[in-house]
Amino acid sequence: MKSSKEIIDLSERYLSRMYKHYYPFVPDRAIDDTVYSIDGDAYIDLYAGVSIVNVGWSNQRVIRAVEAQMHKLFHTSSLYYLEYTAKLAKKLSELSPGGALTKTFFTNSGSEANETAISLVKRVKKRPYIMALHRSFHGRTFYAMSALGQSNWKVGLGPFAPVVFAPDPYCYRCPLGHKSCPECGFACVKYMEDVIKCEVGGDSISALLAEPMLANGGMIVPPFDYFKEVKQVLDKYSILFIADEVQSGNGRTGKLWGIEHYGVIPDVMTTSKAIANGLPLGVTIYREELDSTLRPGEHYSTLGGNALACAAAEAVLEELTSGLMDKVKENGSYFKRRLESLKDKYEIIGDVRGIGLFLGIELVKERSAKLPAKEEAVRFLQEAWKKKILVGLGGLEGNVIRIEPPLVLTREHIDIAADRFDEILKNITAQ
Numbered sequence: 001m002k003s004s005k006e007i008i009d010l011s012e013r014y015l016s017r018m019y020k021h022y023y024p025f026v027p028d029r030a031i032d033d034t035v036y037s038i039d040g041d042a043y044i045d046l047y048a049g050v051s052i053v054n055v056g057w058s059n060q061r062v063i064r065a066v067e068a069q070m071h072k073l074f075h076t077s078s079l080y081y082l083e084y085t086a087k088l089a090k091k092l093s094e095l096s097p098g099g100a101l102t103k104t105f106f107t108n109s110g111s112e113a114n115e116t117a118i119s120l121v122k123r124v125k126k127r128p129y130i131m132a133l134h135r136s137f138h139g140r141t142f143y144a145m146s147a148l149g150q151s152n153w154k155v156g157l158g159p160f161a162p163v164v165f166a167p168d169p170y171c172y173r174c175p176l177g178h179k180s181c182p183e184c185g186f187a188c189v190k191y192m193e194d195v196i197k198c199e200v201g202g203d204s205i206s207a208l209l210a211e212p213m214l215a216n217g218g219m220i221v222p223p224f225d226y227f228k229e230v231k232q233v234l235d236k237y238s239i240l241f242i243a244d245e246v247q248s249g250n251g252r253t254g255k256l257w258g259i260e261h262y263g264v265i266p267d268v269m270t271t272s273k274a275i276a277n278g279l280p281l282g283v284t285i286y287r288e289e290l291d292s293t294l295r296p297g298e299h300y301s302t303l304g305g306n307a308l309a310c311a312a313a314e315a316v317l318e319e320l321t322s323g324l325m326d327k328v329k330e331n332g333s334y335f336k337r338r339l340e341s342l343k344d345k346y347e348i349i350g351d352v353r354g355i356g357l358f359l360g361i362e363l364v365k366e367r368s369a370k371l372p373a374k375e376e377a378v379r380f381l382q383e384a385w386k387k388k389i390l391v392g393l394g395g396l397e398g399n400v401i402r403i404e405p406p407l408v409l410t411r412e413h414i415d416i417a418a419d420r421f422d423e424i425l426k427n428i429t430a431q
């Protein structure tokens with residue numbers, strides 16, 4: 001076996017400079033909530049390959065399902081009728097928000113799922129624009145990226161596809177300067193209506209594309225009445241709602257889909273990442289009535305709905321609906337409480353937020369000024385790795401520690417992680 005140094009050298013030599021690496025870490029294998037490096041060290045995983053392996057690394061039910069399918073067919077074409085896509089689409093429909101979404105198109109990634117959703121709503125509504133939220137993340141294909149509410153990944157790539165942006169419900173740093181919600185009267189939703197009226201007009205916007213909880217933008221959980229308010233505005237202008245559940249879905253928040261916390265049923269929902277626990281699968285699922293205007297052959301993806309990925313996804317959905325989400329609620333609340341007690345101890349923690357195992361710690365230079373503590377966040381990430389904990393980094397300013405572990409994370413590992421965070425924060429704030 002090669003050493004980590006050899007693999008890093010090989011990567012530096014042959015991989016594109018566009019890859020970003022957090023630290024010199026070479027994972028080799030993983031089980032449940034633990035990743036082992038090629039040098040044999042065990043790491044508690046609080047990032048799950050960026051919110052991918054929700055039902056745990058090396059999940060046996062998933063492995064068995066993929067193995068069984070592998071001996072039958074790796075892949076064939078959607079030009080034929082396929083048992084595995086039909087069965088999975090039925091299951092997704094039954095488990096969709098309110099059971100109201102009944103038609104599915106499969107692709108290979110979150111970006112493609114969103115790209116599909118956008119082309120779908122434009123075909124149905126015949127309106128040129130999409131609306132998206134500031135700080136949102138929807139992927140790197142052209143339209144998904146055009147709808148990305150963070151400019152740092154768009155530099156030099158414009159002009160973009162037609163998108164208008166509304167302010168995000170980031171209450172910790174309300175973009176409209178309010179102190180609390182709902183006392184603000186949902187000012188950001190009122191502003192959304194202004195965006196519609198002042199920029200291109202409701203008749204020009206097909207849909208709002210929004211993450212129920214904004215992950216990459218800083219683990220932002222909108223207030224629980226937010227989407228009801230939003231839906232009223234959308235309905236007024238007959239604008240559809242696409243919920244991007246690539247990250248907030250698949251059990252991460254203690255419900256199967258993030259939008260289920262909001263009592264609102266989207267017209268279209270997209271997911272990917274954890275749905276196949278690491279195999280590439282994109283899902284775009286929508287209301288029956290949107291289907292009638294579409295034509296056969298209008299959209300196509302060669303490998304989308306690949307046989308192995310579909311087999312994995314069926315197993316993932318069985319795992320998620322066999323009691324795992326109750327554990328997410330309990331362990332998520334427990335983890336959040338442990339993080340809140342760190343907030344009581346360290347000024348550098350401006351905010352602890354999240355739901356289920358979708359958690360964020362926002363680091364600030366000073367609580368009252370809320371100046372983003374970017375360098376400290378990078379240090380936190382690296383110190384955590386040195387202490388054998390894997391976390392992620394997010395937020396427009398890169399000052400939010402992202403915690404999105406496999407949902408099978410144990411209590412023991414939560415305690416170890418929180419204790420190590422305590423040591424890290426002590427070190428960071430001592431200087």
Ligand SMILES: Cc1ncc(COP(=O)(O)O)c(C=O)c1O
Pocket residue numbers: 108109110111112114137138139140211215216244245246247248272273
């Ligand atoms: C909310 C959300 N949507 C879409 C995507 C894009 O998914 P992919 O990288 O699979 O294309 C991501 C990726 O992180 C995401 O977080």
